Amino acid sequence: MxxxxxxxxxxxxxxxxxHGDVPADDLARPLYEGPxxxxxxxxxxxxxxxxxxxxxxxxxxxxxxxxxxxxMLMVVLFVVAYVAIDPYADVYIPMFxxxxxxxxxxxxxxxxxxxxxxxxxxxxxxxxxxDVEVVQERHSLASTSHEDVEAAEQYERGKEESGFAQYKIIxxxxxxxLALFPIPLVVMLRDLWSPKNGSFGPxxxxxxxxxxxVEDMPIVTDGTYVKIRPExxxxxGLVSALPENIMEIQEAEHNLNARGKAAxxxxxxxxxxxxxxxxxxxxxxxxxxxxxxxxxxxxxIALYEHRxxxxxxxxxxxxxxxxxxxxxxxxxxxxxxPQLRIGVxxxxxxxxxxxxxxxxxxxxxxxx
Amino acid sequence: xxxxxxxxxxxxxxxxxLLAALLGVGGVYAVxxxxxxxxxxxxxxxxxxxxxxxxxxxxxxxxxxLNAQGTSNGPTLIGVGxxxxxxxxxxxxxxxxxxxxxxxxxxxxxxxxxxSQMAAYIASLGPGPAIPxxxxxxxxxxxxxxGGVLFRINCAQCHQAAGGGGALTNGKYAPSLMExxxxxxxxxxxxxxxxxxxxGDGTLTVEDKQAIIAYxxxxxxxxxxxxxxxxxxxxxxxxxxxxxxxxxAFVGIAVWIGIKAR
Numbered sequence: 180m181x182x183x184x185x186x187x188x189x190x191x192x193x194x195x196x197x198h199g200d201v202p203a204d205d206l207a208r209p210l211y212e213g214p215x216x217x218x219x220x221x222x223x224x225x226x227x228x229x230x231x232x233x234x235x236x237x238x239x240x241x242x243x244x245x246x247x248x249x250x251m252l253m254v255v256l257f258v259v260a261y262v263a264i265d266p267y268a269d270v271y272i273p274m275f276x277x278x279x280x281x282x283x284x285x286x287x288x289x290x291x292x293x294x295x296x297x298x299x300x301x302x303x304x305x306x307x308x309x310d311v312e313v314v315q316e317r318h319s320l321a322s323t324s325h326e327d328v329e330a331a332e333q334y335e336r337g338k339e340e341s342g343f344a345q346y347k348i349i350x351x352x353x354x355x356x357l358a359l360f361p362i363p364l365v366v367m368l369r370d371l372w373s374p375k376n377g378s379f380g381p382x383x384x385x386x387x388x389x390x391x392x393v394e395d396m397p398i399v400t401d402g403t404y405v406k407i408r409p410e411x412x413x414x415x416g417l418v419s420a421l422p423e424n425i426m427e428i429q430e431a432e433h434n435l436n437a438r439g440k441a442a443x444x445x446x447x448x449x450x451x452x453x454x455x456x457x458x459x460x461x462x463x464x465x466x467x468x469x470x471x472x473x474x475x476x477x478x479x480i481a482l483y484e485h486r487x488x489x490x491x492x493x494x495x496x497x498x499x500x501x502x503x504x505x506x507x508x509x510x511x512x513x514x515x516x517p518q519l520r521i522g523v524x525x526x527x528x529x530x531x532x533x534x535x536x537x538x539x540x541x542x543x544x545x546x547x
Numbered sequence: 548x549x550x551x552x553x554x555x556x557x558x559x560x561x562x563x564x565l566l567a568a569l570l571g572v573g574g575v576y577a578v579x580x581x582x583x584x585x586x587x588x589x590x591x592x593x594x595x596x597x598x599x600x601x602x603x604x605x606x607x608x609x610x611x612x613l614n615a616q617g618t619s620n621g622p623t624l625i626g627v628g629x630x631x632x633x634x635x636x637x638x639x640x641x642x643x644x645x646x647x648x649x650x651x652x653x654x655x656x657x658x659x660x661x662x663s664q665m666a667a668y669i670a671s672l673g674p675g676p677a678i679p680x681x682x683x684x685x686x687x688x689x690x691x692x693x694g695g696v697l698f699r700i701n702c703a704q705c706h707q708a709a710g711g712g713g714a715l716t717n718g719k720y721a722p723s724l725m726e727x728x729x730x731x732x733x734x735x736x737x738x739x740x741x742x743x744x745x746x747g748d749g750t751l752t753v754e755d756k757q758a759i760i761a762y763x764x765x766x767x768x769x770x771x772x773x774x775x776x777x778x779x780x781x782x783x784x785x786x787x788x789x790x791x792x793x794x795x796a797f798v799g800i801a802v803w804i805g806i807k808a809r
Contacts, residue, residue: 282773416745480704
């Protein structure tokens, strides 16, 4: 440590040379001479305080070791916090609010423990390790002609020794085997057709294009699964809804695909507020049913503003105007929100009057 | 006719008249008291209505019209009910300080009595949702788990799954529910303030509403065990914090590494 300081201090008065004029006694030279040494850059070097002031060097030494000691202390505190603090205890931290005491203490101690090692290392490098400006030359990336020749020779030797050219039958069967090996990957695409009763089920296109909604299917609320009367939906109201048989389908298919496709919202507006629909009389006394699945990438959306009739998708801000046939008025969605034609059945409950007229959700290749 | 006149002095007539009068008074009383069971006591009080009208004309009529019929600056209040008035005025949302995309919550100068007087006046203009009763607001027996399911289906799309609120279109937003009272939550579901849709009792029953209130109250009390909640807004605020806050700290450290020591 003192050795470095002395050398730095001895050459300190020499700093401040102009370009292209590096004297032999530059302070960098003694440190960098020898094989692999880099030449010092020809820019003026300004020594640090710790290079010529032993007190400053001692101070830097203490700072670095203090940071390392602090890291050790934090690791000890981490273990103490892990053992001693009740995992369910809360603590109020200003700006953070009420947080879990142990989580906070573990994060703080471990974070500071790691940070202090890094900070100490950087402080060491900045204050005490050599800080002379050096030049590192860039080299051409191309291979030498000697290396090129050697690679070609190796290739030829490999061809000879393996007998790839000599054994025709081996060569041909290997090529055929490699050509056939991707076939299982293609065959497995059959799984896109969900099998039904041992035969091919509906095609992927059909699966994406159809939902559980059929004519006269009663509409039930999502979550409580009760049938809905028109008078249950007030003007300005919003109901997240599903087909009545959704739980049966779900249990039969062991997945949520049907729910994901059939989710709809019911909204009600004054009939004279409806400017356009996707079909004449598809509402029931101002109650409109639209798919809940965004036509952009399929987020479920129910951010409905009942005064503007805007339906906003939280994922990418696509906005649909439900008073105007569900058309897109903002955002990345390229297709309108599909509308479900509804009416009431003999018992006075809201039902679908037809399946969705167009595929719901995001576009897919064959949708056209 | 002649026979009737002749018989009116019969002693039995007096008792029959007395019986009819008693039945009539009792019947009218019964009808009058059951017709509007949910109405607050103040709404049937004519002086409260008059006082409420005075307050309405002072504070509200410039936008909602002298007869609450609505103007180009504000919607009609006929039929919005006492619950809407209580929600909007007691939370300071109405009267608005200035025209804006959304009326924000702010401290209000109206006393609880003045609010109920205005509510009585608006309720007298047309039938609408009444201020919920203490019984309707009692969520002590409600199922919090069921409330969570219903909250995520019906409320979370705007107010965020942990009730932190979120942005809507053109400067509008769904406010945080962290300070909301059970009465405010109930009234908001019932009346659909501003752009919030109405969640009527037909599809979200009183029990369902109580379950949702119980869930929100649980959220309000829940600590943030993982540390800084960042408004419970989810990945957006967390990502922003990382990019703006933590990246700035990293840039600062990188600058410190790069600066030459003196």
